[in-house]
Amino acid sequence: MDKPATFPTVLRELLRTHQAFLAYAASHVHKLDLTLPQFDVIITLGNTPGMPYKKLGEKTLITKGTLTGVISRLEDKGLVQRVASETDGRSQSIRLTEAGNDLYERTFSEHLLFIGQLFASYSPEDIQALEGHLKRLHEAILSTQKKTQLPQ
Template sequence: MTEKTGQGETSGFSLLLDDQLCFALYAASRAVTQRYRPLLEDLGLTYPQYLVLLVLWEHDTVPVKDIGAALQLDYGTLTPLVKRLETAGFVRRDRDPADERTVRVSLTPHGADLRERARHVPPAMGAAMALPDQDFAEAKRILRQLTVNVSR
């Protein structure tokens, strides 16, 4: 491909693919998610299911709306994930006795046991990313700030 200059450039920004931060984020996200796949398949999980379980492993019982807030997922996306985790025996859903409108998600013993089997995942992904600790922390900081800024 040949580079076309002067077209679509405004204030130092261009329409060249390599200049797009959004594409770098997209490519990195796809690569990371792809790298998770074999690690999570051994656990019987998809990446989004793993994220739900991370929230539950931290908090044990959580209202669906709080899981959605933590993962920035809407109810329509989250409900099928939770249902599949329930079918697999990792979680159970119950109505909150104090507020019947609230559905709480809790780990089952099988879901709690899976946490131990998943302990190898973060270090394996850290090794795959091969970033020094300082760069890893800085990347998380920048991405979190980017999320806040763009979500405004």
């Protein structure tokens, strides 16, 4: 008989699942000669006219310092370009080049199918419940973060 779940066992399983998911996703992305953060930028910029650094960082969850390096490496590969903002001369937007857009068009659906295999044994109700639990955990994290932040 299985032992009842406890906070430490759930935390361990969450971390193990996160690591396994990243490794699985990376196995597909590495075949494209990209890292997960690089592919995250490609799929985030796909079907958009581009976006400012700040918005790109928020949508990809890549920190500003890391994002700069990721963008530089994608520029070196000819997949993205920096474009001066038309409204603010101090800021830049990032957009896919033609090669970057071609890569997005070729690989995004394929990657979704690859990731979708993980959920093949889940019913629609299972997926909905999992999403609900993950959202609830995310909200608890955000709420607790706000409560525990020290005043500045």
